[in-house]
Amino acid sequence: MYLSTKNELEQFCQQASAAKVIAVDTEFLRERTYFPKLCLVQVAAGDNIAAIDPILIDDLTPLAELFEDPSVTKVLHACGQDLEVLLDGMGATCAPVFDTQLAAAFLGLRQQVSYASLVESYCGVRLPKAESLTDWSRRPLDPEQLTYAEDDVRYLPGIYDRMMAELIERDRLSWVAPEMEALCDPARIKRDPREAYRRLRRAGSLTRRQLAVAREACAWREETAARRDLPRKWVASDEVIVEVCKRTPTTLDRLRRIRGTDQIGEGDARSLLAAVARGTACTADECPKMERHARPSADTESVIDLMYAVLRLISERSGVATQLIATRDDLLEFVQDRGSSSLSSGWRHELAGSTLERLLAGEVGLTVRDGRIELL
Numbered sequence: 112m113y114l115s116t117k118n119e120l121e122q123f124c125q126q127a128s129a130a131k132v133i134a135v136d137t138e139f140l141r142e143r144t145y146f147p148k149l150c151l152v153q154v155a156a157g158d159n160i161a162a163i164d165p166i167l168i169d170d171l172t173p174l175a176e177l178f179e180d181p182s183v184t185k186v187l188h189a190c191g192q193d194l195e196v197l198l199d200g201m202g203a204t205c206a207p208v209f210d211t212q213l214a215a216a217f218l219g220l221r222q223q224v225s226y227a228s229l230v231e232s233y234c235g236v237r238l239p240k241a242e243s244l245t246d247w248s249r250r251p252l253d254p255e256q257l258t259y260a261e262d263d264v265r266y267l268p269g270i271y272d273r274m275m276a277e278l279i280e281r282d283r284l285s286w287v288a289p290e291m292e293a294l295c296d297p298a299r300i301k302r303d304p305r306e307a308y309r310r311l312r313r314a315g316s317l318t319r320r321q322l323a324v325a326r327e328a329c330a331w332r333e334e335t336a337a338r339r340d341l342p343r344k345w346v347a348s349d350e351v352i353v354e355v356c357k358r359t360p361t362t363l364d365r366l367r368r369i370r371g372t373d374q375i376g377e378g379d380a381r382s383l384l385a386a387v388a389r390g391t392a393c394t395a396d397e398c399p400k401m402e403r404h405a406r407p408s409a410d411t412e413s414v415i416d417l418m419y420a421v422l423r424l425i426s427e428r429s430g431v432a433t434q435l436i437a438t439r440d441d442l443l444e445f446v447q448d449r450g451s452s453s454l455s456s457g458w459r460h461e462l463a464g465s466t467l468e469r470l471l472a473g474e475v476g477l478t479v480r481d482g483r484i485e486l487l
Contacts, residue, residue, distance in 0.1 A: 112159065113257055115167040123163075124173040127156035127183075134186045134267035135178070135205070138247040138260055139196045145336040145343065147192075149200030150247035155264040162257050165200060166250065175203035186271045188212050188226045188263075195300050206295040211267060213290060214274045217283050219430030226263065233270045238262055286458035304333035308399070312349040319398040321356040324390030326399055328352050331386040335379065347375060347383070359391055360384065407443060418442045418467055420477060424484055425463045436463050446471070 114120050127133055134155040141147040152163040152174065165171055178185060178197060185205045187193050189212040197203045215229060216222040227238045245256055252260075278284045293299070307329040308314060308322065317325055329352060336343040347355075351371040360366040366380055367373070375383065407415065419439060426433040437445070437454055445452040445467060454464035466486075469475045476487040 112161045113164070113252070114161050115164045117168055117170050117173075120163060120168055120171070121173045123154075123156075123159070123161050124177045126159065127154060127161075128177055128180060130156040130183060132184045132186060132209075132268060132271060133177070134264035134271070135193065136187065136260075136263040136267075137193045137196050137200075138245075139192075139200070140246070140248055141342075143342065144340050146199045146340055147196045148248060149196055151252075151260055152197075153260050153264045155261075155268055160261045160265060162252075162260050164250075164252075166248065171201040171203075175201050178203040178205045181206065184209055184271075186211065186267045188229065188267065189223075190294060194294070198297075198300050204295070204297060204300070208291055208294050209271060209274075210291060210294055211270055211274060213294070213435075214278065214287055216432035216435045217287055217430070218274065218277050218281075220432075222432035222434050229270060230266045233273060234266050236266065283458075286462075289457065302333065302337075304330040304337075307333045309401070311352060313353050314401060317353070317356055317401075319395075319400060320391070320393075321359075322401060323393040323398040324356045324359055324387055325352065327386040327390040328355055328383060331383055335382070346379070347371075351375075355383065355387060356390075359387055361388070411443070411446065414446060414471075415439055415442050417477070418445075418470065420484060421466060421470055421475075421486070422463060424477075424486065425466060429462060431462065442467075 112119075112123065114123055134153075136153045137149060138151040138153075139147040139149050149165045152165060152171075154161050154163065154174075154177075163171075163174060177183065184207050186209045187205075188210065190205075190208055190210045194205055194208070197205060211229060212224060212226075215224045220229070220232065224232075227240070230236050230238055239259065239262075245259075247256075247260075275284070278287055305326060308325040311325055311329055314322065314325060328347075332343050332346050332352065335341075336346045339346075348371055351369060354369050354371075355366070358365070358369060360369070361384065363377070363380055363384065366375075366384060372380065419442060422437060422442070423433055425431075426436060436459055441453060445454045445464070449455050449468075452464070453459050454467060456464075466475065477484055478487050479485070
């Protein structure tokens with residue numbers, strides 16, 4: 112079904128609300144804007160698949176209510192961007208959510224398996240890629256585009272049913288549940304301009320004082336980009352922001368000496384200088400800290416290597432993706448501060464942390480048998 116009126120949407124959402132599980136996907140554009148432009152929402156509920164046109168339907172309240180209904184599980188694949196788009200485009204915070212890409216990492220598939228690979232693995236269907244670069248904002252949409260879009264939700268309900276059965280059979284539902292709940296945390300979706308500096312490329316090269324400037328400069332860039340609905344790099348690139356933080360210019364002339372600032376208008380340039388001044392005026396206690404792990408000693412690196420070998424063995428035996436269990440940084444934290452490590456509690460401790468504790472205590476080891484690494 113292609114829904115282009117509010118009346119059609121209301122009727123569909125009323126029927127879909129009776130379902131316990133619905134599949135959701137979105138099509139959007141954001142190459143020339145700060146906020147993603149929601150162009151299409153696909154929903155599969157029972158035997159019905161709807162392609163909902165948010166460009167032609169002004170009021171998406173019925174759909175937002177469906178997505179926020181706590182009695183209906185929303186199934187998505189790699190849901191991070193979709194949740195952000197739905198929040199920006201229609202003010203909907205989806206919950207509860209089941210992410211098939213995340214679940215796949217608990218069931219023997221690689222951590223970031225694509226939707227096409229998942230469909231082929233579970234359904235034996237190869238999806239076409241012909242519309243992957245479609246401009247979804249153009250109207251009218253043709254039948255081929257709608258079929259392509261609907262395929263993105265067509266197979267998800269069946270995959271969800273099989274995944275749930277596998278998770279229950281392997282007694283892993285309790286492992287997956289808190290990971291799914293975390294996906295719905297609004298703090299993961301909403302943007303805080305004053306936290307934008309943490310995503311600044313090469314921020315690790317800045318001192319604490321320079322980070323204070325970066326916090327103010329990046330907040331200025333986010334707010335400016337959002338107000339004008341432009342990509343942040345069109346306001347100022349990461350390279351320019353980093354150089355501004357290092358040079359901390361106090362005059363327009365000194366700012367213009369930085370290559371790349373010629374694209375910044377005079378009014379914006381003065382606002383950027385004001386942001387720099389706020390950053391340089393921060394007291395030492397107000398300057399932010401970036402998490403930087405001290406380089407471990409050669410001995411500690413060797414211990415981490417051994418731990419990682421055990422982790423890969425656990426991953427291979429359990430079918431849970433290695434990176435989902437822990438990264439090398441997580442292993443280092445486990446060695447240095449076990450109490451705060453994610454490996455010290457929950458399913459990660461049950462699966463791997465307890466074994467790693469025994470390894471560090473000298474109670475288990477590794478050996479090679481028939482060309483394979485095994486635990487002693």
